[in-house]
Amino acid sequence: MSNPTVLILMGSDSDLTTMEETARVLTEFGVPYEMHVSSAHRSPAKTSKLTREAEGRGIQVIIAAAGMAAHLAGVVAAETPLPVIAVPMPGGALNGVDALYAMVQMPGGMPVATMAIGKAGAKNAGLLAVQMLSLSSPELRAKFVAYKTRMAEEVEEKDRALQA
Numbered sequence: 001m002s003n004p005t006v007l008i009l010m011g012s013d014s015d016l017t018t019m020e021e022t023a024r025v026l027t028e029f030g031v032p033y034e035m036h037v038s039s040a041h042r043s044p045a046k047t048s049k050l051t052r053e054a055e056g057r058g059i060q061v062i063i064a065a066a067g068m069a070a071h072l073a074g075v076v077a078a079e080t081p082l083p084v085i086a087v088p089m090p091g092g093a094l095n096g097v098d099a100l101y102a103m104v105q106m107p108g109g110m111p112v113a114t115m116a117i118g119k120a121g122a123k124n125a126g127l128l129a130v131q132m133l134s135l136s137s138p139e140l141r142a143k144f145v146a147y148k149t150r151m152a153e154e155v156e157e158k159d160r161a162l163q164a
């Protein structure tokens with residue numbers, strides 16, 4: 001695979017089953033990515049190094065997934081000019097609502113694009129990264145338009161089946 005353009009970070013390997021959905025989407029669109037377990041709290045130096053070096057390595061979008069006290073996306077955004085997409089992980093006492101609130105409540109001046117909790121959010125993080133990269137890639141844009149057309153056709157088929 002060519003050089004990664006998307007960097008996926010997750011706070012724990014327990015987030016992997018959810019974040020495989022992001023990887024699946026990027027693979028489907030042929031977007032090269034790199035995935036690391038790196039925590040804002042448990043391995044701050046590693047997280048900082050991966051973030052600071054990302055742009056110089058050709059990364060264009062960073063996706064950060066974390067659960068509970070989910071600071072990962074925020075600390076990543078603090079150290080890079082790249083756009084950051086946040087994915088709240090389910091689990092913990094509040095099953096992802098805690099992570100959602102942590103991620104969506106970034107102070108003014110420090111945006112992260114926060115997705116839904118869990119697999120839907122992980123899928124959409126991949127798709128939003130594709131859309132961002134599409135701005136400078138007509139080929140990727142065409143694939144995304146085809147994806148949306150296919151989705152509409154699937155809804156149509158389901159409706160036809162319901163009417164039959």
Ligand code: RP5
Pocket residue numbers: 010011012013014015039065066067068069089091
């Ligand atoms: C967060 O705490 C991780 O992103 C994970 O969602 C959650 C629990 O981590 P583990 O205790 O399973 O490693 O930092």
